[in-house]
Amino acid sequence: QVQLVESGGGLVQPGGSLRLSCAASGFNLDYYAIGWFRQAPGKEREGVSCLSMIDGSTYYADSVKGRFTISRDNAKNTVYLQMNSLKPEDTGIYYCAALPHGSGYVCYAGLYDYWGQGTQVTVSS
DSSP states (O other): OOEEEEEOOEEEOTTOOEEEEEEEESSOGGGEEEEEEEEOTTSOOEEEEEEETTTOOEEEOTTTTTTEEEEEETTTTEEEEEEOSOOGGGOEEEEEEEEETOOTTOOOGGGOOEEOOOEEEEEOO
16 A cells, blocks of 8 residues: 655744655655656645656656755655745655656656645745
8 A cells, every 4th residue: 555654844934944754655666757746725736846766767846946955765664855044935745755666857747647645845934
């Protein structure tokens, strides 16, 4: 059974950092793309960053380039999203999702098959 569990969200001041974790179980990450998506109130879910475990291809939304980094810990079957220099507009529910045989260059929520429950990130002073 494919399962994704996010953690690491919280309240942080502008300019602060958070690291989100996506723990995967029930499947082998080696054959998937893992994406981080976020949804702010009243807005559509958008792709933040995606990573293919197959070829290492990676996508970052323009709004997070240079501030966010996606990475993987093979031993823990976990994917991380390191978020630095956070801004109020980064506020939202962050979800991780998995796509079998996916490319990291294609980071559209509608393509992803498996989803975690989400973790809230609030950037506010």
